[in-house]
Amino acid sequence: MIRRRTVRRRGAFFCTVALSMAAALPLLPVPAGAQQSDRAREFGKKVRCMCGGCNDTASTCFHVGGAFSGPCETAKATLKTIDQRLLKGDSEDLILQSFVQQYGPIVYVEPPHSGFGQIAWAMPVVYLVVGSGLVALIISRWRKRPIHAMPVASGVSAEMIARARQRVARETED
Amino acid sequence: MATCGLIFIATFSLVYLFFSDSYWVAYVVAHSNRDLATFYKIAALWSGQEGSLLFWSFLLAIYVFSALFAYRNKNGELMPYVGVVLAGVQIFFLTLNNFVASPFKVLATPGANGALEIFTRADGNGLTPLLQYPEMVIHPPNLYSGYTGFTIPFAFALGALLARYPGEKWIHLTRKWTMIAWCFQTAGVLLGAHWAYAVLGWGGYWGWDPVENASLLPWLTGTAFLHSVMMQEKRGMMKVWNVWLVFLTFMLCILGTTLTRSGIVSSVHAFAQSSIGNWFVGFLALILVVCFVAYVKNRDYLKSENQLDAIVSRESSFLFNNLILLVSCVAVLSGTLFPVFSEWLSGSRISVGAPFFNKVNIPIGLLLLFLTGVGPLLAWRKTSADSLKRNFGWPSLFSLAMGVIVFALGFHEFYSLICLVLCVFVATTILMEFYRGARVIRARSGASFASSAVDLTMRNTRRYGGYIVHMGMVLIFVGLAGAAFNKDVQKEMQIGSTIQIGRYNLLLQSFESKPEKNYTAERMVVEVMRDNKPLMMLYPERRFFQTNQESGTMVAIYSTLRDDLYVVYAGQSPETQTPVIHAYLNPLVKWIWLGGAIVVLGTIVTLLPNRRSVLVFSTAEQPAKALPISAGLTPSATLREGHD
Numbered sequence: 001m002i003r004r005r006t007v008r009r010r011g012a013f014f015c016t017v018a019l020s021m022a023a024a025l026p027l028l029p030v031p032a033g034a035q036q037s038d039r040a041r042e043f044g045k046k047v048r049c050m051c052g053g054c055n056d057t058a059s060t061c062f063h064v065g066g067a068f069s070g071p072c073e074t075a076k077a078t079l080k081t082i083d084q085r086l087l088k089g090d091s092e093d094l095i096l097q098s099f100v101q102q103y104g105p106i107v108y109v110e111p112p113h114s115g116f117g118q119i120a121w122a123m124p125v126v127y128l129v130v131g132s133g134l135v136a137l138i139i140s141r142w143r144k145r146p147i148h149a150m151p152v153a154s155g156v157s158a159e160m161i162a163r164a165r166q167r168v169a170r171e172t173e174d
Numbered sequence: 175m176a177t178c179g180l181i182f183i184a185t186f187s188l189v190y191l192f193f194s195d196s197y198w199v200a201y202v203v204a205h206s207n208r209d210l211a212t213f214y215k216i217a218a219l220w221s222g223q224e225g226s227l228l229f230w231s232f233l234l235a236i237y238v239f240s241a242l243f244a245y246r247n248k249n250g251e252l253m254p255y256v257g258v259v260l261a262g263v264q265i266f267f268l269t270l271n272n273f274v275a276s277p278f279k280v281l282a283t284p285g286a287n288g289a290l291e292i293f294t295r296a297d298g299n300g301l302t303p304l305l306q307y308p309e310m311v312i313h314p315p316n317l318y319s320g321y322t323g324f325t326i327p328f329a330f331a332l333g334a335l336l337a338r339y340p341g342e343k344w345i346h347l348t349r350k351w352t353m354i355a356w357c358f359q360t361a362g363v364l365l366g367a368h369w370a371y372a373v374l375g376w377g378g379y380w381g382w383d384p385v386e387n388a389s390l391l392p393w394l395t396g397t398a399f400l401h402s403v404m405m406q407e408k409r410g411m412m413k414v415w416n417v418w419l420v421f422l423t424f425m426l427c428i429l430g431t432t433l434t435r436s437g438i439v440s441s442v443h444a445f446a447q448s449s450i451g452n453w454f455v456g457f458l459a460l461i462l463v464v465c466f467v468a469y470v471k472n473r474d475y476l477k478s479e480n481q482l483d484a485i486v487s488r489e490s491s492f493l494f495n496n497l498i499l500l501v502s503c504v505a506v507l508s509g510t511l512f513p514v515f516s517e518w519l520s521g522s523r524i525s526v527g528a529p530f531f532n533k534v535n536i537p538i539g540l541l542l543l544f545l546t547g548v549g550p551l552l553a554w555r556k557t558s559a560d561s562l563k564r565n566f567g568w569p570s571l572f573s574l575a576m577g578v579i580v581f582a583l584g585f586h587e588f589y590s591l592i593c594l595v596l597c598v599f600v601a602t603t604i605l606m607e608f609y610r611g612a613r614v615i616r617a618r619s620g621a622s623f624a625s626s627a628v629d630l631t632m633r634n635t636r637r638y639g640g641y642i643v644h645m646g647m648v649l650i651f652v653g654l655a656g657a658a659f660n661k662d663v664q665k666e667m668q669i670g671s672t673i674q675i676g677r678y679n680l681l682l683q684s685f686e687s688k689p690e691k692n693y694t695a696e697r698m699v700v701e702v703m704r705d706n707k708p709l710m711m712l713y714p715e716r717r718f719f720q721t722n723q724e725s726g727t728m729v730a731i732y733s734t735l736r737d738d739l740y741v742v743y744a745g746q747s748p749e750t751q752t753p754v755i756h757a758y759l760n761p762l763v764k765w766i767w768l769g770g771a772i773v774v775l776g777t778i779v780t781l782l783p784n785r786r787s788v789l790v791f792s793t794a795e796q797p798a799k800a801l802p803i804s805a806g807l808t809p810s811a812t813l814r815e816g817h818d
Binding site for chain 1 (some may be wrong): 341343345376377378381382383384411431484485489490492494497500501504505508509512513516519520522523525526527528529530533534536663664716
């Protein structure tokens with residue numbers, strides 16, 4: 001019993017240490033250069049390119065603009081700003097908010113989960129719920145319908161329909 | 175016929191003007207130049223607003239002529255109505271060609287006497303670099319053939335409704351036309367995706383751009399229609415739904431081109447903003463009103479005849495299939511238009527980008543994939559528990575076992591894991607269907623398994639062609655599942671330096687600038703090594719086109735079934751002037767293109783006529799061959815109707 005408790009304590013200790021180390025990882029000094037740029041490019045996927053000619057993110061913007069450019073100049077400038085601010089130690093939230101202040105909510109690559117943006121997220125769920133309801137209603141109505149009851153329009157007899165069907169079959173034979 | 179002939183003359187005249195470097199025509203000046211490769215002078219036809227509308231009219235004319243010619247002596251009561259609808263659509267596009275966006279405007283200035291004088295430019299502005307890629311010569315014609323092709327089922331549906339034509343006749347008549355249009359649309363969408371992948375250089379193939387979405391919308395409703403028509407053919411159900419699905423598909427084709435041409439939404443693919451969008455909006459409104467009035471006046475002819483016997487049945491699966499496709503369609507449409515609506519209603523534009531569409535459509539797609547496996551194996555009317563066990567027992571077990579193995583191997587991405595499990599499930603159900611049928615044929619004929627499978631397919635092309643299409647979709651989903659594991663790395667490269675991505679090492683051997691006829695190329699010469707052994711050379715480059723002062727990317731791709739090594743020359747560093755390489759490792763992408771090819775192949779198979787059964791007389795010594803064709807067939811191959 002005592003041994004089991006000791007093992008549990010040790011486990012808890014190691015878990016705490018491991019979690020603390022994992023949590024502290026972002027605080028460790030990051031080598032300058034490539035790794036920061038990678039982080040900037042990763043974060044740039046959350047910010048829309050504001051050139052006005054595309055729907056890409058700052059990181060994935062690759063439409064051609066100007067001589068031998070990769071991403072357009074706007075996207076490059078955005079990535080540079082992100083890179084510099086990350087190097088300064090600004091948090092991603094802070095950087096994102098500064099872009100929102102500068103450009104408005106359009107800078108988000110996906111609608112925000114607040115305000116009017118919530119409607120965008122709710123819409124697909126509403127479609128699915130309403131659609132499923134309609135399908136359920138249709139199924140229930142079809143289930144209740146008497147077998148072979150064929151409602152026909154006024155002036156069209158079942159015999160006429162049968163004759164039309166025969167003709168259809170004849171004319172559409174391959 | 176005369177209309178078709180005149181549109182042909184107009185279209186080939188424009189092509190001739192491109193080939194003859196007629197730089198007195200504004201459209202030719204805007205989209206071509208003397209050094210443009212002959213190949214791309216054809217693509218220049220549809221590279222601008224005016225030419226693409228003429229090309230639309232050209233394809234529409236081919237469809238209209240073919241349909242009217244094919245049924246010239248048949249369906250006397252229906253064809254006049256169909257003809258009127260087709261003529262109405264054609265008149266709209268010809269109005270645009272002649273009075274709104276003519277590609278034949280000439281360059282002219284007022285002369286000394288006040289009269290306009292035509293002048294000729296020495297050279298044109300050139301074709302935009304993005305379009306100077308081989309796929310641009312085949313992608314737009316495919317997509318446009320899809321868009322215009324849906325006019326035929328639309329005209330037959332509306333014509334049948336207006337003519338109060340009873341029964342499923344219009345569906346029988348238009349099935350092949352719909353399949354052809356759907357096939358072109360599928361090929362067009364996938365070629366567009368491949369073009370985006372190979373040209374834009376961002377490492378992806380689908381960015382949920384409004385114009386991409388516009389091409390997907392009619393495909394979704396068209397797919398729903400191809401499935402739901404079976405309900406009407408087999409059971410006389412969903413008549414209203416089918417008519418409206420065709421109407422909707424056609425309207426989405428028009429809406430797609432409205433979005434592309436009006437400038438309502440921003441897109442790299444869109445044509446220049448112009449007032450032509452108003453014409454399309456007006457046309458769309460007119461179509462909606464005509465369809466609605468025709469429906470209200472004639473809806474008595476669209477009542478369903480049968481009842482639903484059981485919830486677990488083919489009928490239910492089609493209902494859910496349609497539900498999922500429609501939900502996806504409406505979700506994509508509303509997401510595409512949401513920025514516009516948010517600006518109208520809240521005053522600030524909220525953008526809806528790829529992450530939103532992915533989050534919404536991935537679960538929907540997986541549900542659809544599941545139904546792809548389940549639907550075709552459910553029986554019409556009612557499916558028994560035994561049948562469920564027989565058809566889905568092994569596929570379920572096998573796919574779950576594969577899921578466990580793959581998970582144990584470290585494949586922990588949730589959606590990708592589910593996707594792969596479902597792919598295995600659906601593929602197993604399809605292969606079992608082929609296996610069961612082919613086994614019976616092989617037992618009777620003694621032919622090889624492969625030729626028995628071909629024989630089986632040719633006996634019921636619609637059913638087994640459908641299975642092939644489904645198998646193609648499975649492969650596409652396998653490819654999509656790989657996207658969760660994409661990697662990329664970017665680095666400034668000195669000559670001789672290396673960069674590693676996955677199992678590949680890239681060594682920059684040289685960097686050169688090379689003038690070509692129509693552009694100057696900056697090219698990296700990259701040696702690819704796998705597991706430290708030389709594998710191949712790649713040449714990613716950027717092309718600078720002097721004529722229009724624009725540049726284009728030429729991505730270098732080494733593609734295998736396992737992954738794509740995708741290498742982009744990302745320009746020179748502004749500080750050090752050293753070339754920058756951006757390498758991506760995209761797993762399983764090749765499966766998407768492979769799946770697309772199989773979808774097209776399957777669609778072609780469904781269009782083939784069934785091979786008729788031949789009676790074989792045998793002697794008493796060969797009793798096995800004298801058995802009736804159904805003898806020995808498993809219930810799944812004979813009693814249950816399949817995907818037809």
